[in-house]
Amino acid sequence: MSFRTASTTQQRQSLMDLQRTQERLAKNQTRITTGSRITGPSDDPTASASILDFNNSIQVNTQFIRQADAALSYLAPAENNVASAIEATMRLQELAVGGSTATISELDAIRSNLLSMANAQSQGKYLFAGTATDSKPFVLANPADPTSQINYQGNAGQIRVNLDGNATNPNQVTTNLPGDTVFFGAGGLGSNTDIFKAITDLKAAFNANDATAVQTVRDHLDLIFANLNKAQADLGGRQAGLLDLKDTYANFNATLESLQSAQEATDYPKVMTDVTADETLQSVTLSTMAKTNKVNLFDYLT
Amino acid sequence: MPGLNASLYLGLSGLQAQQSALSVVGQNIANVNTPGYTRQRADLSSNLSLTEGQLYFGTGVSLTSVQGIRDRFLDLQIYRETAKQSGASDRFAGLNAISTSLADTGSSGIGAQVQAFFQGFQDLSAQPESAALRTNLVNKAQGLISALKTRYQLLEDQRNNADQAVGSLVTQVNTLTDQIASLNQRIMTESSPGANNDARDQRKALTDKLSALVGINVFEGAKGEYQITLDSGTGILVNGTSSYQLSASPGGALDGKSSILLNTEIPPLAVTSSIKDGQLGARLDLRDNLLPGLQRQLDQLAAGLVQGVNQLHRTGYAADGITTAASAPPHPPLAFNNYFFVGDPANASNPGLPTGVDFTGNYKGMVSSLAIDPNIVMDSSLIAAAGVAGAKGDNANALAMAALQTAAGTVDLDGNGIGDSGTSYSNVIGNLISDVGNKTQLYETQTTAQQNLLTALQNQRDSISGVNLDEEASSMMTLQRGYQASARFISVINQLTDQLVNQFGR
Numbered sequence: 144m145s146f147r148t149a150s151t152t153q154q155r156q157s158l159m160d161l162q163r164t165q166e167r168l169a170k171n172q173t174r175i176t177t178g179s180r181i182t183g184p185s186d187d188p189t190a191s192a193s194i195l196d197f198n199n200s201i202q203v204n205t206q207f208i209r210q211a212d213a214a215l216s217y218l219a220p221a222e223n224n225v226a227s228a229i230e231a232t233m234r235l236q237e238l239a240v241g242g243s244t245a246t247i248s249e250l251d252a253i254r255s256n257l258l259s260m261a262n263a264q265s266q267g268k269y270l271f272a273g274t275a276t277d278s279k280p281f282v283l284a285n286p287a288d289p290t291s292q293i294n295y296q297g298n299a300g301q302i303r304v305n306l307d308g309n310a311t312n313p314n315q316v317t318t319n320l321p322g323d324t325v326f327f328g329a330g331g332l333g334s335n336t337d338i339f340k341a342i343t344d345l346k347a348a349f350n351a352n353d354a355t356a357v358q359t360v361r362d363h364l365d366l367i368f369a370n371l372n373k374a375q376a377d378l379g380g381r382q383a384g385l386l387d388l389k390d391t392y393a394n395f396n397a398t399l400e401s402l403q404s405a406q407e408a409t410d411y412p413k414v415m416t417d418v419t420a421d422e423t424l425q426s427v428t429l430s431t432m433a434k435t436n437k438v439n440l441f442d443y444l445t
Numbered sequence: 446m447p448g449l450n451a452s453l454y455l456g457l458s459g460l461q462a463q464q465s466a467l468s469v470v471g472q473n474i475a476n477v478n479t480p481g482y483t484r485q486r487a488d489l490s491s492n493l494s495l496t497e498g499q500l501y502f503g504t505g506v507s508l509t510s511v512q513g514i515r516d517r518f519l520d521l522q523i524y525r526e527t528a529k530q531s532g533a534s535d536r537f538a539g540l541n542a543i544s545t546s547l548a549d550t551g552s553s554g555i556g557a558q559v560q561a562f563f564q565g566f567q568d569l570s571a572q573p574e575s576a577a578l579r580t581n582l583v584n585k586a587q588g589l590i591s592a593l594k595t596r597y598q599l600l601e602d603q604r605n606n607a608d609q610a611v612g613s614l615v616t617q618v619n620t621l622t623d624q625i626a627s628l629n630q631r632i633m634t635e636s637s638p639g640a641n642n643d644a645r646d647q648r649k650a651l652t653d654k655l656s657a658l659v660g661i662n663v664f665e666g667a668k669g670e671y672q673i674t675l676d677s678g679t680g681i682l683v684n685g686t687s688s689y690q691l692s693a694s695p696g697g698a699l700d701g702k703s704s705i706l707l708n709t710e711i712p713p714l715a716v717t718s719s720i721k722d723g724q725l726g727a728r729l730d731l732r733d734n735l736l737p738g739l740q741r742q743l744d745q746l747a748a749g750l751v752q753g754v755n756q757l758h759r760t761g762y763a764a765d766g767i768t769t770a771a772s773a774p775p776h777p778p779l780a781f782n783n784y785f786f787v788g789d790p791a792n793a794s795n796p797g798l799p800t801g802v803d804f805t806g807n808y809k810g811m812v813s814s815l816a817i818d819p820n821i822v823m824d825s826s827l828i829a830a831a832g833v834a835g836a837k838g839d840n841a842n843a844l845a846m847a848a849l850q851t852a853a854g855t856v857d858l859d860g861n862g863i864g865d866s867g868t869s870y871s872n873v874i875g876n877l878i879s880d881v882g883n884k885t886q887l888y889e890t891q892t893t894a895q896q897n898l899l900t901a902l903q904n905q906r907d908s909i910s911g912v913n914l915d916e917e918a919s920s921m922m923t924l925q926r927g928y929q930a931s932a933r934f935i936s937v938i939n940q941l942t943d944q945l946v947n948q949f950g951r
Contacts, residue, residue, distance in 0.1 A: 146908060147908045147909070147913060147916075148907075148908060148913065149908060149912060149913050150911065150912060150913055150914050151477075151478070151907055151912075152904045152907045152908065152911060155904070155907075156900065156904065181550075183541065183544050183545050183882075183885065184544050184545070184878055184879070184881050184882030184885060185540075185541070185882050185889055186882075186886075187882070188878070188879040188881075188883040188886055189879060189882075191548055191878050191879060191882050192876070192878050192879035192882070193875075194550045195550045195554070195556045195871070195874065195875050195878055196871065198551075198557065199556055199560055199871045202557070202560045203560070203850075203851070206564050206567050209567075209568070210567055210571060213568075213571030213572065266572060267575070268574060268838060272838065273836070274833070274837070274838040275835075275837065275838060276574055276837055276838025277574060277837040298836065300833070300836055300838070300839055302838055302839070302840055303840070303841075303844065304571050304844075305567065305570065305844055305847060305848065308848075308850065308851035310848045310849070310850075310851050310852035310853065311852075313844075313848060318571075319838075439914045439915050439918065440915040440918035441914065444918060
C-alpha cells in the first residue's frame with residue numbers, strides 16, 4: 144500500500160527535526176563553553192539540588208577551616224605567653240636556690256614581665272581575660288606601686304568556636320584559658336599557686352634572709368611550674384587537634400569537589416561526539432530538504 | 446440511435462466536465478501552501494441514458510459536486526491537541542525564563558547567599574569585638590536580602606507579564622469567535638451539505654488559531670455548525686451563529702489580578718479557573734498557581750530565617766554588653782526591639798516577624814518587608830553576639846545564631862506555624878531548586894510530546910486533506926487528455942454532419 148504524502152508534510156517534519164537538532168547543538172555549545180553539564184535546572188533537577196548540597200557542604204567545611212584558623216590565632220599566642228611564663232618560673236627557681244638580696248631587682252623585673260604576659264593581647268583581645276576581653280585582666284591594687292598585689296579582673300568565661308555544623312551538640316573548641324587559672328592556679332588569688340604572690344614572698348624571704356621561707360617559696364614554685372606546664376599542654380593539645388581537623392576538612396572537601404564535579408562537569412568526549420553527530424545530521428537534513436523540494440512531476444511535463 | 450446533434454451535446458458535456466474538473470485541479474495547485482486548505486475533488490458522473498426500444502444510449506458526463514476531502518473527527522482532535530501543545534509550551538517558556546536565576550547553584554544563588562550570611566555569624570563568633578566583622582555581617586545580610594528580593598521580583602514581573610498578556614489574548618479570542626460564528630452562518634445555509642468548502646477551510650484555520658489561544662472543545666452540529674465550549678466544559682464561546690465575548694475584568698483573581706468573565710448570561714459567568722490550556726490557560730496557570738507557588742516558598746524560607754535569627758538575637762547582648770529588648774531605643778526615634786531583621790514582638794502568631802506577616806497567611810509579604818533593623822544598619826555594635834551581659838568577648842549568641850544554618854525544623858512549609866521537622870534552610874533551597882527544575886522539565890517534555898503528537902495528527906490530516914503536486918499533475922494530464930479526446934469526438938461528429946449536409950446527393 145502507499146500512504147498519501149502531502150507536499151507540506153515532508154517540509155513540516157524536516158523543519159521540526161532541524162529545529163530540534165539546532166536546539167541540541169546550542170545546548171551542547173553552552174555545555175562546552177561553561178564546562179557545566181547542566182545548562183538549567185530542568186536538565187537534571189535531582190543533580191541540580193545535589194550540586195547545591197555539595198557546594199553548601201564545601202562552603203561549610205571551608206568555613207570551619209577558617210574557624211579553626213581563628214581559634215589557632217588565639218591559642219598560639221596564648222601558648223607562647225605561657226611558655227615564657229614557664230621560662231620565668233624556671234629562672235625564679237634558680238634564683239630561689241642561689242639568690243640573695245642582690246637579685247631583688249631581677250625579681251621585680253620578672254614580676255613586671257609576667258604581668259605584661261598575663262595582659263597579652265591578640266587582635267585587640269586580652270587573651271587571659273575570660274570573656275571580658277576588652278579590659279586588662281590583671282591590675283595592680285595600687286597602680287602607682289609596681290610591687291603591690293596583682294588582682295584578676297577578668298571572668299571565668301570561656302570563648303568557644305564551632306568546628307562543625309551539628310546544631311544541637313556542636314564540636315567546639317575553647318579558644319581561651321581564663322587568666323586566674325593560669326597565673327593564680329587552682330588556689331586562686333593569694334594562694335600557694337599565685338605566681339605573683341610567690342615572687343612577693345621570695346623577695347620578703349631574701350630581705351629577711353629566712354632560709355625556711357625561701358624553701359617554702361621553692362615548694363610553691365614547683366606547684367606553679369606544674370600548673371603552667373599543664374596549661375601549656377592543654378593549649379598545645381587543642382592546637383594539635385585543630386590542625387588535624389583542618390587536614391580532615393581539607394581532605395573531605397577534595398572528595399566532595401570530585402563528587403560534585405562528577406555531577407556537574409561536562410563530559411567533553413561525549414558532548415563533542417554529540418556535536419559532531421548533530422552537525423552532520425544538520426547538513427544532511429538541509430541538503431535532503433533542498434533536494435526533495437526540487438523534484439516533482441511538473442518538472443517533466445512539457 | 447441518438448442523432449448527430451445529441452452526439453454533439455454528448456461531446457460538449459465531456460468538454461465542459463473536463464474543463465470544470467481542471468479548474469478544481471487549478472484551485473488545489475494554487476492553494477498548495479495555504480494553511481488549513483483542504484484539497485477538493487471534482488465528482489464526475491455519467492448522465493442518465495436515453496432509451497430507444499431496448500437500447501440505452503449515454504448522454505455524456507456532468508460534474509455533480511466539488512467535495513472537500515476532510516476527516517471531521519481528526520480536525521476536532523487537532524483542536525484539542527493544539528490547545529494542549531500551546532499550553533505546555535507557554536508554561537515551559539514562563540518557567541524557563543525564571544528557572545536559571547531562581548535555581549542558581551553558583552555563588553550568586555540564594556543557597557550561596559544564605560551560606561555567606563551564616564558564615565558572617567561564624568566569623569563574628571571568633572571575634573565578637575571586631576567592628577569590621579560586624580559590618581561584614583550586615584553586608585552579608587544585605588546580600589542575602591537582595592538575593593531573595595531579586596528572585597521574588599523576577600517572579601512578580603513574570604506574573605505581571607502573564608497578566609498583561611491575558612488582556613490581549615482575550616481580545617484575539619473574541620475576534621476569532623465572532624468570525625467563526627459568522628462562518629457557521631454561511632455553512633448552515635449552504636445549498637447541499639459540504640458544498641461550501643472554502644467557508645469550512647476558513648473556519649478550520651480560524652479554529653486552529655483559536656485553539657492555540659484558549660483550550661476548547663469543539664462539537665459539530667447536524668447542519669455542520671461548530672459549537673465551541675471552554676476545555677473544562679463550562680462556558681460556551683460559540684453556539685451556531687452566536688458568539689459570546691470574554692472579558693478581562695480587573696480584580697477578582699489572586700492578588701487583585703484580573704479575572705476572566707464570559708458574557709453568556711447576566712451577570713457574566715466567571716471562568717478564570719475554567720480555562721485549562723492554550724496560551725490563555727497557560728498564562729492564567731503561571732499567574733495564579735505556578736509562580737505564586739514559588740513565591741510562597743521564598744516567603745516561607747525568609748520567614749524561617751527572620752524568625753530564627755530574630756528570636757535568638759533578642760535574647761543576646763550588644764557589644765556594649767547592655768543593650769537588650771528592655772533598653773531604651775539607642776537611636777531615637779527609631780524603636781529598637783533587639784531584633785536583627787525588622788520584626789514585631791507584638792506579632793501574635795509569629796513573634797519576630799514583621800507586622801502582618803504570619804503563618805495564617807502563609808507568610809505572604811515576608812520577602813517584600815524583609816529588611817535589616819535600621820538601628821543595626823546605623824550601628825553594627827548593636828548586633829547581639831554575646832549571650833551574657835557585660836562580656837564583650839562572649840560569643841554564645843553569635844554561635845547560637847550561626848548554628849541555625851544547619852538546624853532542623855527552622856522553616857514552616859505546611860503553614861501550621863511550627864517549623865517542619867527535617868527542614869533546614871539548605872533543604873528548603875534544595876527543594877525549591879529541584880521543584881523549579883522538575884516543573885520546567887515536566888512542561889518541556891510535555892511540549893515535545895505534544896508537538897510530536899500534533900505533527901503526527903497534522904501529517905495524518907495532510908495525508909487525507911493536503912495537496913500533493915504529483916497527484917495534481919497526473920490528474921491534470923488525465924483531464925487534459927480527456928478534454929482533447931472530447932474535442933476530437935466533436936470534430937468527428939462535425940465531419941459526419943458536414944458529410945450529410947454538404948456532400949450528400951452530389
